Amino acid sequence: MMYEDDVPPENRVDLAYSGLDLFPEHLSEKADRIQSLHLNNNRILVLPRAVSLFQELRHLDISANGLTHVSGELTHLPNLRTFIAKNNLLEDGALPKELGRCLSLQVLNLSGNGFMEFPEQIEGMAGLRALYFGANRLRTVPSEIKHMSRLEILYLGGNQISSLPLEVGSLSSLMSLVLCDNRLESIPPHLARLRNLRSLSLHNNRIAALPSEIIALRNLTELSLRGNPLVVNFVRDLSYDPPTLLELAGRGVKNSGIPYGEGDVPPNLYRYLSLARKCPNPKCTGVYFDARVKQIKFFCNIYA
Amino acid sequence: MAGMDVEMRGNAIDEMLKKKRDLNPLPEPETLDDLVQGLKIIFQDNEINVEEVNEYMSKYKTNAREWYKYAKFDHHRYTRNLVDQGNGKFNLIVLCWGEGQGSGIHSHSDSHCFMKVLDGTLDETMYSWPSDSEDERELQKTETHSYGKDSVAYINDSMGLHRVENSSHTNTAVSLHLYSPPFDMVECFDQRTGHRKKVRVTFYSKFGQRTPFGCTSVETLEPENN
Numbered sequence: 001m002m003y004e005d006d007v008p009p010e011n012r013v014d015l016a017y018s019g020l021d022l023f024p025e026h027l028s029e030k031a032d033r034i035q036s037l038h039l040n041n042n043r044i045l046v047l048p049r050a051v052s053l054f055q056e057l058r059h060l061d062i063s064a065n066g067l068t069h070v071s072g073e074l075t076h077l078p079n080l081r082t083f084i085a086k087n088n089l090l091e092d093g094a095l096p097k098e099l100g101r102c103l104s105l106q107v108l109n110l111s112g113n114g115f116m117e118f119p120e121q122i123e124g125m126a127g128l129r130a131l132y133f134g135a136n137r138l139r140t141v142p143s144e145i146k147h148m149s150r151l152e153i154l155y156l157g158g159n160q161i162s163s164l165p166l167e168v169g170s171l172s173s174l175m176s177l178v179l180c181d182n183r184l185e186s187i188p189p190h191l192a193r194l195r196n197l198r199s200l201s202l203h204n205n206r207i208a209a210l211p212s213e214i215i216a217l218r219n220l221t222e223l224s225l226r227g228n229p230l231v232v233n234f235v236r237d238l239s240y241d242p243p244t245l246l247e248l249a250g251r252g253v254k255n256s257g258i259p260y261g262e263g264d265v266p267p268n269l270y271r272y273l274s275l276a277r278k279c280p281n282p283k284c285t286g287v288y289f290d291a292r293v294k295q296i297k298f299f300c301n302i303y304a
Numbered sequence: 305m306a307g308m309d310v311e312m313r314g315n316a317i318d319e320m321l322k323k324k325r326d327l328n329p330l331p332e333p334e335t336l337d338d339l340v341q342g343l344k345i346i347f348q349d350n351e352i353n354v355e356e357v358n359e360y361m362s363k364y365k366t367n368a369r370e371w372y373k374y375a376k377f378d379h380h381r382y383t384r385n386l387v388d389q390g391n392g393k394f395n396l397i398v399l400c401w402g403e404g405q406g407s408g409i410h411s412h413s414d415s416h417c418f419m420k421v422l423d424g425t426l427d428e429t430m431y432s433w434p435s436d437s438e439d440e441r442e443l444q445k446t447e448t449h450s451y452g453k454d455s456v457a458y459i460n461d462s463m464g465l466h467r468v469e470n471s472s473h474t475n476t477a478v479s480l481h482l483y484s485p486p487f488d489m490v491e492c493f494d495q496r497t498g499h500r501k502k503v504r505v506t507f508y509s510k511f512g513q514r515t516p517f518g519c520t521s522v523e524t525l526e527p528e529n530n
Contacts, residue, residue: 134474
């Protein structure tokens, strides 16, 4: 595999597709020579404490095993650069709490598992260069991700992510950002700070418009946008549902600051007036109830 | 052959080829090298029997050890790695698709195109050619297919345009493509408008050696319209 070019063939052990039910602890007899271990596509359900016997291990692939638990002893491997555990049955809490202590780790692949939350331990891994978290069940990305300052590759395709924290823009080493097949409605303009970004994968999301700042990314040569409701000509396509008289009256009361108390209006109207929502356009002090015009970057009852 | 109608001519060629193959059977493609040698024999003729090539490529059973040296992946886009130039009659290329990587919508320069999946799964979405009028219209999807290991697909311009992609977020994909006659330009199409653009085809590596494109100002790579 690509990543193990630093290991001579005689120090690689390939036991993929070997019908193993247990982690091959007996190999520890030759531990001083084993730098790369392929155990993918077996039936090893648990990565046991014995893994720490392999002190020379740099690359470990334990993908497609039905793995449910990763022992904390993994963090006792001083030379571990690559840990690949994709297509397993790992869920929230399956990773050792001390994973962040694995300072040598550069590539972590947890794609194809059942994580619903971004593991806290990973947030602090400032030395990680590549994180593959595709096809899990993530709904958000924590703002603490900004601590992963060496991250060059961030693969988050195939999750349920509906928004990105602006802190993703702080990942100054990022070269490849994959967000395809998610539920993003927008991306923060702060992504324009990713000077080293060469590829951005956004296809199959719910993005209506891109922040114009994105054109500042000089190194961005690959961009995928298909499968998004990008509005081509929003002026022409603008559809407008006029507000009701009730709504207009409500807006009038609220916008003019007309004082009223519970006894001044019927209870249903009093309740209605309490439902007024502030217009998200920071320049507009108006309110709306049900009807509003949603334009590309802002929506506002004044400009309706 | 002049004076015969198209169908009669086709049948006559098939007969001729059948006779030829019965006298000199093609080597069973047990290795990638066997496959290349057999393809060179097939393509010595000027007329190509698509079925025969399809069947022959299907017979080769993928073995990663044989194509490993061509399987060079890139983090940012799929790669094209030249394997053989088929004595000028065809290009044989290994394409490497990282997770989630796909091509833009493209045509095939009036050539035959065979694609055999060597690893992973590739999804193909076919589109009709845009109309010749100046209107900006979204391209019409026609068919979709999914190809697994060892399957072989075929396309030429009369069948339409297509996009090929690795939709998997966990597994990479590798495919073997044969293009005859070889071409170095394709037309790429914008899905939303139908606009087309000619794009030069480049190689990430040739015969297992990484090519240095992208390093000089002359050889810059055109991004995929994705």
